[in-house]
Amino acid sequence: MKLALYLPNFRDKVTVKELEDLTALAEELDFDSVWTLDRIVVPEASDRQELQYSFGMMEDLPKALPVSSRGEWLQGMPLIPWLAAKTSKVRIGMSIIDTPYRAPGVLAAEMATIDHLSNGRLNVGVGSGWMPEEFAASSASHIFPKRHKHVRETIEIMQGIWGNDLFEYHGEFADFERCGFGVKPLQKPGPPIFFSGLKDPERAAKRVSKYDLAGWIGIQDSPEDIATWRGGIERELEKLDSPRKVGDLEISSMLWTVILDGDVDQSPAGKATNLMVGSERQITDRLKAYKEAGMTMPLIWPPFADVPVAKTLDDLKRLKNDIMPKVEAS
Numbered sequence: 001m002k003l004a005l006y007l008p009n010f011r012d013k014v015t016v017k018e019l020e021d022l023t024a025l026a027e028e029l030d031f032d033s034v035w036t037l038d039r040i041v042v043p044e045a046s047d048r049q050e051l052q053y054s055f056g057m058m059e060d061l062p063k064a065l066p067v068s069s070r071g072e073w074l075q076g077m078p079l080i081p082w083l084a085a086k087t088s089k090v091r092i093g094m095s096i097i098d099t100p101y102r103a104p105g106v107l108a109a110e111m112a113t114i115d116h117l118s119n120g121r122l123n124v125g126v127g128s129g130w131m132p133e134e135f136a137a138s139s140a141s142h143i144f145p146k147r148h149k150h151v152r153e154t155i156e157i158m159q160g161i162w163g164n165d166l167f168e169y170h171g172e173f174a175d176f177e178r179c180g181f182g183v184k185p186l187q188k189p190g191p192p193i194f195f196s197g198l199k200d201p202e203r204a205a206k207r208v209s210k211y212d213l214a215g216w217i218g219i220q221d222s223p224e225d226i227a228t229w230r231g232g233i234e235r236e237l238e239k240l241d242s243p244r245k246v247g248d249l250e251i252s253s254m255l256w257t258v259i260l261d262g263d264v265d266q267s268p269a270g271k272a273t274n275l276m277v278g279s280e281r282q283i284t285d286r287l288k289a290y291k292e293a294g295m296t297m298p299l300i301w302p303p304f305a306d307v308p309v310a311k312t313l314d315d316l317k318r319l320k321n322d323i324m325p326k327v328e329a330s
Contacts (some may be wrong), residue, residue, distance in 0.1 A: 001291050001327060002032035003320065006095060006254050006301040008309070009038045009079055012071035018309040019079070022302075025313055029320040032297060033081055033091035033123060036076035038098050042069040043133040056219060057130045060064050064234050066304035084118035093123035095254060095299065096196040100129050100150045101138040104157040105173045109181040111191060112162060118184035123215055124158070127196040128152055143173065155193060161305055162190035174313065194250065203233030208233065208249065209242040215250030217299065222275060223289035226251060230294040252297040258307055259283060259315045265297045276300075280323060 005026040007019050026034050042065050045051055067073055075151070076094045083092040092114075114120060115122040128147035129135060135144045136222070143150050148160040155172045161169040162185050166178040185191055192214030195207060216233075234246035257276040264278045266286075276283055276298070290298060300319065302312040 001287070001295070001324070002250075002297040003029075003324065004033040004035060004252065004297050004299045005031055005316070006035050006037065006299045007079070008037075008302040008312075009074040009076055010018060010067055011073055011304055012068050013317040014072070014074060014309075016074070019074070019195075019264070020230045021088060021313060022309060023083060023090075024283045025316055027087050027090050029316060031316075031320075033093065034087070035093050035095040035125070035299065036079040036083070037227050038076045038094050038096060038101075039065075039073065040075070040101055040134050041137040042067055042071060042073075043131075043137075044069045045133065052132050053130060057269075080122075081114050081117050084114060084121070087121075089121075091121045091123050092118055093125050093194070096125040096127035097192070098129035098134075098151075099154040100135060100147050102154075104150075104154040105161065105169075105176065105179075105181065107154065107225075108161040111158065111182070112185045113189055113239055115185035115191050115206050122185070122187070122191040124191045125194040125196060126154060130197070146172070150172075151195070155207075155213075158193070159190060159211065164241060165259070192250075194252075199229065201229070201236045205233050205236030205240060205242070205273045207246050209240050210305075212244065215252060215283055215297075216237075216300075218253035220255060220273070220275060221253040222273065223224065223276040223286070223293040223295070226253065226290060226295045227293040246294075250297055251295050252299050253295065254299045254301045257283070257298075257300045258303060258311070258321075259318055281317065283319075284323050284326050287323065288330045291327060291330065322326070 008014055013196050046065045051063040054063050055061040073244055080094055111124055116269045118288050126150050132144055135141050151175050153173050157169050157174055161181045168178040194215040195213055196217045230246055230251055237244055255276040260279055262279055263282055266274055280288050
């Protein structure tokens, strides 16, 4: 079981120095990867809990983002090449790149360059986005009803550009003749592609099989969620008689994580559950359950507020040095 760090770049207030300290520690502790968060805007309507949909379109959460519209968060995309320069071992990426906010050809070419900057350590996570207000601010409202198709076209364009000297594409969201896009990624046939937000095992299995995807990233999934999701993909891949197996996939989920001095109530409450908030014993038991369910890489996610970076730095050390040896021994 690998450990990954989800940088808290989306907060009311976060400094570059804090992100630098977290990244340096993740590298020192031999974490597998460090990821940034994609958030383009926070609508003022969010402050009044008046978004069109609840956070992430998830049940049990308000129609609001956990960061103020006047917050001073840092954009996730520019942090990826910054991570390439700040690290030498950990893999880097953004969970998840909402493809409708980017031109697919531009994204593919930029990811190839970043793969060079990182000496072949880039992961590419893709998803469709969920917030109509953000689509509007990104001049992409017309894509919202067909956002999942945009993800598919983006994957096809990335793989086409990465794998060919010249490439052309004629689709709904991109239409261009044969072009060169500069350097090809160092990783062959390209950086591993992770997907997110598609909780339909049949469609997910088809996408994994067709595009040879490397992994899936969820959000606040319980061990039971992971077991159900993994089992569903496994059955669908078998139906397709695909050469890909569920064991080939990196299975991950972004999990709010805080180590406390004593036990807390961890009764199920949907996506709002304190899945990875509790005593060292509780978090050890939870990670053992995730491992048994088939999760391969928990994405450690510092909460949006009320937990200073100094506390998270300490928690990361305890996770790696005290908790994970017990998990791996189970």
